[in-house]
Amino acid sequence: MNSRSERQRAWLVLAVGVIVSTLTLGATAQVQTDTITTSGQPTTEVKVDRGTVVLVDGNDLVVKAEDGHLVHFANVPESARATVDGEQLGIHDLKPGMTLERTITTTTTPQTITTVKRVTGTVWSVNPPSSVILTLEDGTNQQFKIPDGQKFNIDGQTTDAWGLRKGMKVSATKVIEAPETVIEQQKQVTGTMPPPPDPAADLPLLVLVIIPTDAVPDSPPPAEVASAELPHTGSQLPLIGILGLLALTTGLCLRAARQLM
Secondary structure (H helix, E strand, O other): OHHHHHHHHHHHHHHHHHHHHHHHHHHHHHOEEEEEEEEOOOEEEEEEEEEEEEEEEOOEEEEEEOOOOEEEEOOOOOOOOEEEOOEEEOHHHOOOOOEEEEEEEEEEEEEEEEEEEEEEEEEEEEEOOOEEEEEOOOOOEEEEEOOOOOOEEEOOEEEOHHHOOOOOEEEEEEEEEEEEEEEEEEEEEEEEOOOOOOOOOOOOOOOOOOOOHHHOOOOOOOOOOOOOOOOOOOOOHHHHHHHHHHHHHHHHHHHHHHHHO
């Protein structure tokens, strides 16, 4: 007899457990939920970073910032693009010496998410202040957890969980407001090619001078051999005088020789 009563009690507990589980699983489907999103005034912040490409190794990028610090960008995605002199370049197209400028625009929008849940039914059982089982319009029973401070509308009168009685037709509304912040970022990378290198100052410069052949001067004439002749400024009068003296002396000598003979 006792074993039969225990089996009946066990079946009763099992049946109640199945009913409660069914009510709990189906409760969500019978609750009407409306969600309202209200947005506030957005704020925008623009940040500009500039730097010079130092190293490109695979998908790793090293940039020297304006303050002199080296910034390492690891695993840059293949889809990343930089607009350099009007051309879209990927990570493998960047070269040392390029100047990059990254503009980050951050838009912050405050939002309030308002969730309104409504349910209408007839009280089948109540366990104040934690839960209540309602018979809904489709005839099913569903169990609901009663939030702290929840109020119920009964024939135009407002009451709490302690005022609920079996057979009362109630409607309940739950309003939840949750503030959220939506942050959106837009990144744009632009750049310029490095300037052309300056010629090295220590390298010699080759200057080629082309002289036309018709402008080459002729070879200078050979120096003239100095003449051995005396200048024509000398006179022959002394020579004549000497010859006349010799002739006179010779005549005197011949005359003296005849007188002696």
